[in-house]
Amino acid sequence: MSPESHSAAEIPERLRLVEQEIAFACEASGRSLHAVKLIAVSKTMPAAAIEDAIEAGQRIFGENRVQEAHGKWPALRALHPDIELHLIGPLQTNKVKEAVALFDVIETLDRPKLARALAEEIERSGKRPRLFVQVNTGEEPQKAGIAPDHAAEFVTLCRETFNLGIDGLMCIPPHDEEPAMHFALLAKLAHELGLEELSMGMSGDFEQAIAFGATYVRVGTAIFGTRVLLE
Numbered sequence: 001m002s003p004e005s006h007s008a009a010e011i012p013e014r015l016r017l018v019e020q021e022i023a024f025a026c027e028a029s030g031r032s033l034h035a036v037k038l039i040a041v042s043k044t045m046p047a048a049a050i051e052d053a054i055e056a057g058q059r060i061f062g063e064n065r066v067q068e069a070h071g072k073w074p075a076l077r078a079l080h081p082d083i084e085l086h087l088i089g090p091l092q093t094n095k096v097k098e099a100v101a102l103f104d105v106i107e108t109l110d111r112p113k114l115a116r117a118l119a120e121e122i123e124r125s126g127k128r129p130r131l132f133v134q135v136n137t138g139e140e141p142q143k144a145g146i147a148p149d150h151a152a153e154f155v156t157l158c159r160e161t162f163n164l165g166i167d168g169l170m171c172i173p174p175h176d177e178e179p180a181m182h183f184a185l186l187a188k189l190a191h192e193l194g195l196e197e198l199s200m201g202m203s204g205d206f207e208q209a210i211a212f213g214a215t216y217v218r219v220g221t222a223i224f225g226t227r228v229l230l231e
């Protein structure tokens, strides 16, 4: 099973393999299998590939661009109403309306201006996606997310000033560092803030993220194969 292959027939097999690895990681860390949910990251993938994953039983998906998701998902959702769709990429305030309409979970809340825009749109539309705060655990200047030192203050602002329920935290560790310390930091912050959900771990490190308490892992390549289009 080469990762270079894009044969759609392999998607169900890869999905089963990832599910097995999640089960092993849960067992190894003494966690219940039900405590960890798999987000199949379908960014850049065509609807046909997504359909293969849905047919194989997958129901939770992640996309990183509002525009791309808007092009693919309304039709898929009409056919499969029980899908749970997560936004895992940066959200601009001018896309908030579309994002609230389309996504069940927005994982990338990371600044007061976005919190205000989300609060206004939720009030206006009556639709209330679940919200995670993205934390820039590596404090990388080019990366989205609130700095770890400001996470508590920001979560309080969301809750008290904007009346937004926050369900969890999300992080994307730096490419060139051991992810373990980032997962540990995110778990510690979530614990301190009384937040239940932890979205962390990708194709290369989801087993480790599970050991550190991930409740959602976001896996793309290991399910769909290498992305050929630009992200």
Ligand SMILES: *Cc1c(COP(=O)(O)O)cnc(C)c1O
Residues within 6 Å of the ligand: 041, 043, 064, 088, 089, 172, 201, 202, 203, 204, 218, 219, 220, 221, 222
């Ligand atoms: C693309 C992406 C993933 C999935 O990455 P893989 O390495 O393909 O599993 C996870 N999280 C975010 C935020 C992403 O943009």
